[in-house]
Amino acid sequence: MFRKKNNTQESEEHHHESKVKELKAAIGPLYGRSLQYCSDACLKRYLEARNWNVDKAKKMLEETLKWRSTYRPExxxxxxxxxxxxxxxxxxxxxxxxxxxxxxxxxxxxxxxxxxxxxxxxxxxxxxxxxxxxxxxxxxxxxxxxxxxxxxxxxxxxxxxxxxxxxxxxxxxxxxxxxxxxxxxxxxxxxxxxxxxxxxxxxxxxxxxxxxxxxxxxxxxxxxxxxxxxxxxxxxxxxxxxxxxxxxxxxxxxxxxxATLWGFDDKLQRVGNGHSGAEVAPEPAS
Structure with a gap:
């Protein structure tokens, strides 16, 4: 039984790794901070959020990269x-x-x-x-x-x-x-x-x-x-x-x-700018 469970876990991990590679290929070449942002762990999060659907994860990630390029949260x-x-x-x-x-x-x-x-x-x-x-x-x-x-x-x-x-x-x-x-x-x-x-x-x-x-x-x-x-x-x-x-x-x-993590000089930065879900749960009477 343990061996069977272990094999299932290995199969799932392999499946996830292949999905990450597929998403990476679908996105295409990345540069600068976008490349740094899109680590394998990052791609896994986007895939997880979209139930491992590569097309949906790709769309979601591209929207984030566009947002980050203008909002510049870092x-x-x-x-x-x-x-x-x-x-x-x-x-x-x-x-x-x-x-x-x-x-x-x-x-x-x-x-x-x-x-x-x-x-x-x-x-x-x-x-x-x-x-x-x-x-x-x-x-x-x-x-x-x-x-x-x-x-x-x-x-x-x-x-x-x-x-x-x-x-x-x-x-x-x-x-x-x-x-x-x-x-x-x-x-x-x-x-x-x-x-x-x-x-x-x-x-x-x-x-x-x-x-x-x-x-x-x-x-x-x-x-x-x-x-x-x-x-x-x-x-x-x-x-x-x-x-x-x-x-x-x-x-x-x-x-x-x-600043060190993202690779820029901070001095140059501008200054001045498993349980149930949460359905409505009213407070219980004392």
């Missing part, structure tokens, strides 16, 4: 979008999940700006930074979303939510492993009923609602995080402390790492 620098991070509405956590994934903490109730374009640049910057800080052998990140202070009047516009999902799904496929929505208020249901239709099936399965009084949802979260690392805002024992000045120093250091 060139965004912290000093361009630092104002977006002043309240700590989105930042990279100082801990990983049980699988070594980078963790991004989102606190939508702490929104502090009005420009959706700048908010999206801030999001893209932090996604790129999360990827930059992934340990070797790990390619995905986890999101923890804290709804403290959230209300319909202070929530992000639907356009912003849709653009966030578009960027994540279409230009960073298979980068999100899990997203925990922790203790959203009942009123969030109205917002979720609209937003969920922007999610594809794969992303939908990765979104989990967690309520402190719901044992099953808490256990799902515990399977991903050690409570000693998890902040109290998410049911853990750690203290969540965001220091904008210290985080800025960290990001500036990472900007240099990113």
């Amino acid at each position: 060139e965004i620098r912290w000093n361009e979008i630092a104002v977006e991070g002043e309240t700590g509405k989105l930042f990279r956590a100082g801990f990983h999940d049980r699988h070594g994934r980078t963790v991004l903490i989102l606190r939508p109730g702490m929104q502090n700006t009005a420009s959706i374009d700048n908010q999206m640049r801030h999001l893209v910057y932090l996604i790129e930074n999360a990827i930059l800080n992934l340990p070797e052998g790990q390619e995905q990140m986890a999101w923890l979303i804290d709804f403290t202070g959230w209300s319909l009047s202070t929530s992000v516009p639907i356009r912003s939510a849709r653009e966030t999902i578009n960027i994540l799904q279409n230009h960073y496929p298979e980068r999100l492993a899990i997203a925990f929505l922790y203790n959203p208020p009942r009123i969030f249901e109205a917002f979720w009923k609209v937003v969920k239709y922007f999610l594809d099936a794969k992303t939908f399965q990765k979104v989990k609602f967690v309520y402190p009084k719901n044992k099953d949802s808490v256990e799902v979260m515990s399977s991903y995080f050690d409570e000693e690392n998890l902040p109290t805002e998410f049911g853990g024992k750690a203290t969540l402390h965001y220091d904008h000045e210290e985080f800025s120093k960290l990001m500036i250091q990472d900007d240099s790492k990113s």
